[in-house]
Amino acid sequence: xxxxxxxxxxxxxxxxxxxxxxxxxxxxxxxxxxxxxxxxxxxxxxxxxxxxxxxxxxxxxxxxxxxxxxxxxxxxxxxxxxxxxxxxxxxxxxxxxxxxxxxxxxxxxxxxxxxxxxxxxxxxxxxxxxxxxxxxxxxxxxxxxxxxxxxxxxxxxxxxxxxxxxxxxxxxxxxxxxxxxxxxxxxxxxxxxxxxxxxxxxxxxxxxxxxxxxxxxxxxxxxxxxxxxxxxxxxxxxxxxxxxxxxxxxxxxxxxxxxxxxxxxxxxxxxxxxxxxxxxxxxxxxxxxxxxxxxxxxxxxxxxxxxxxxxxxxxxxxxxxxxxxxxxxxxxxxxxxxxxxxxxxxxxxxxxxxxxxxxxxxxxxxxxxxxxxxxxxxxxxxxxxx
Numbered sequence: 001x002x003x004x005x006x007x008x009x010x011x012x013x014x015x016x017x018x019x020x021x022x023x024x025x026x027x028x029x030x031x032x033x034x035x036x037x038x039x040x041x042x043x044x045x046x047x048x049x050x051x052x053x054x055x056x057x058x059x060x061x062x063x064x065x066x067x068x069x070x071x072x073x074x075x076x077x078x079x080x081x082x083x084x085x086x087x088x089x090x091x092x093x094x095x096x097x098x099x100x101x102x103x104x105x106x107x108x109x110x111x112x113x114x115x116x117x118x119x120x121x122x123x124x125x126x127x128x129x130x131x132x133x134x135x136x137x138x139x140x141x142x143x144x145x146x147x148x149x150x151x152x153x154x155x156x157x158x159x160x161x162x163x164x165x166x167x168x169x170x171x172x173x174x175x176x177x178x179x180x181x182x183x184x185x186x187x188x189x190x191x192x193x194x195x196x197x198x199x200x201x202x203x204x205x206x207x208x209x210x211x212x213x214x215x216x217x218x219x220x221x222x223x224x225x226x227x228x229x230x231x232x233x234x235x236x237x238x239x240x241x242x243x244x245x246x247x248x249x250x251x252x253x254x255x256x257x258x259x260x261x262x263x264x265x266x267x268x269x270x271x272x273x274x275x276x277x278x279x280x281x282x283x284x285x286x287x288x289x290x291x292x293x294x295x296x297x298x299x300x301x302x303x304x305x306x307x308x309x310x311x312x313x314x315x316x317x318x319x320x321x322x323x324x325x326x327x328x329x330x331x332x333x334x335x336x337x338x339x340x341x342x343x344x345x346x347x348x349x350x351x352x353x354x355x356x357x358x359x360x361x362x363x364x365x366x367x368x369x370x371x372x373x374x375x376x377x378x379x380x381x382x383x384x385x386x
Contacts, residue, residue, distance in 0.1 A: 002372050004327040005187030005297075006365045008259075016255040020247045028045035031250035032226060036197070036240075038257050040162035041161075043172035045180070045199040050250060051213050054159045054183035054196035056243040058086035060212040061198050062127060064205045065153045067092045071126035074114075076106040077300070077332040077352040079131040083157050084333050092126070094342070096334055098349040102287045104133050104300070107351070108142040115150050127153045132161040132171065134191070134329075135267075136288060140166055140176035159183035162190065162293035163264035171295070174201040179209075184249075187365075188326040189263055189295050192249035216240030266366035267296035270373065274299055274362065277342030277377045282307035298329055299364040302355065308384050314362055318383035325378050327361045 010027045020031060032050050040048035051057050067073060073087035074287070077096045084298040097114055100107040111128070118124045128147065130138040147154050158164075161171045162182045172180045184195035200206050211218060216238030221228055224235045275285050282304040283309065288294055303312060310318075319326045334344035334354045363376055 001323050001324045001325050002363050002376060003365075004361050004363050004367075006367065007186040007191045008263075008365075008367050010255075010259075012258070013252055013255045014319065016251040017248050020251045023247070024051075027115045027244065029247045031247040031254060032245055035192075035250040035253045035257070038254055039162075039172070039197060040199060041259070043170040043180075043199065045174050046201045047203065048197055048199045048214060049166075049206065049209050050192075050245040050253070051196050051198065051243045052196050052245055052249075053243075054157075054181050054185070055082040055086070056213070056241070057181040057183075057196035058082055058155070058157065059089050060085050060127070060241070060243065061155050061181060062090050062092070062208045064208040065127055065155070065178060066144045067126050072123065073127045073129060074125040074152075075129035075333075076105055076131050076133070077334045077349045078133060078330055078355055079157065079333060080159070080330055081333055081336065083129050083131050084339070086129075094339075095125070096344075096349055096352075097128075098351045099355060101351050102354055102357075103136055103138075103289055105136065105138040105144075106130055108139045109147070111143065112146060113149050115146060115264055119150060123331040124150055125152045127155060129155045129157050130177070131157040131159075132164070132295070134286065134298040134300055135160040135164050136286075137161060137164060137166040137171055137292045137294075138290075138368055139289075153178045156180040158295075159185075159188065160297035161198075161295040162188075165259045165293035167291050168293075172199050172374070174199065178202065179205060184253060184256075187297075189297055190253065190260055192245065192253040194257070195245050195249045195253065211238050212240045213243040214240055215242060218313075262333070264295055265363060266354045268294075270364060270368055271296055271299055271368075273370070273373060274377075277373070278380070281380065283380075283384075296364065299362050300329065300359050301362060302358040303360065303384075305358060305379045309386050310384065312357055312360075315380075315383045319360070319379050322379035322382065324363065326363070328356075328359055329355075329361050332356050 034050040067090045069091040071092040156177040182197045184192040284302040
């Protein structure tokens with residue numbers, strides 16, 4: 001079976017993790033700060049904080065930006081549920097903005113129209129989460145300009161996008177957003193097994209998120225309500241969580257970062273070959289905006305179903321039966337039963353729903369060889385045949 005995504009673990013990765021196992025620190029040692037510095041320096045951000053998942057990163061990012069009861073967060077319906085759930089964790093509401101039919105990201109024109117209406121009825125969002133689907137960045141310059149006009153904060157959910165660029169600069173540098181989130185799940189571009197990171201250029205936000213990831217506890221005297229009782233002293237000054245990353249995970253991340261740029265370059269070579277091999281098939285291959293250099297976490301095709309007599313499901317199942325473990329990213333969040341109970345319904349976001357009826361994620365990972373890629377394409381040819 002050829003999976004849709006796969007991590008690469010090298011001997012250098014194994015040696016890095018074993019080195020931590022033989023050290024004095026399994027958690028809260030030197031490797032986490034080293035990993036944070038490495039990522040921050042690579043992308044050009046001032047502050048980076050490693051956490052145990054991108055979901056945790058989204059949660060503390062929302063809390064640090066003051067999201068709470070009475071507030072609303074907007075995001076795209078084509079994303080993993082965490083991009084929306086993070087608002088509900090904070091007691092806030094969620095709403096969605098339909099996608100651009102070419103990039104599959106949150107549509108900036110739809111966002112502008114929705115903001116105009118929201119300003120009139122007093123329902124402007126507190127935060128917009130811009131998800132860089134498949135690794136391709138959103139139109140961040142437009143989103144930033146809208147945030148300055150309407151007063152909302154911006155989180156880049158770049159879970160798919162580490163190593164990618166927007167307008168020639170690495171995603172995560174904070175030029176167009178308040179906070180950026182990365183994911184290091186095994187199928188992502190680099191991995192720490194599970195893990196995530198928040199990045200910001202705002203020292204106050206960084207300090208707030210640092211507290212929130214570790215129980216709201218500080219050992220810094222200047223943050224305490226009174227002078228420390230002694231060198232053992234700490235204070236809980238906020239209600240935080242146990243969202244820390246371990247030293248083992250960070251060591252793996254430090255090692256994987258050495259190959260980040262080559263991983264993304266390999267993904268681009270694979271995507272270019274897919275584009276050529278699929279050119280004659282009734283599928284739409286991913287379009288890349290000229291302002292973007294995608295991280296290419298995923299390679300999503302859209303089926304031109306009007307040109308074949310087979311259904312979306314038949315084609316998907318045929319690929320699976322041929323040993324190709326394709327996937328579908330994502331089921332629109334507003335179509336999930338939990339969100340339907342909140343009042344969302346089919347027809348609310350037609351572009352997202354049309355995407356869902358046509359999308360299939362083909363295998364994409366740096367070690368995918370030409371022979372395997374040829375198998376994928378041959379299986380797709382067979383699946384599309386009458």
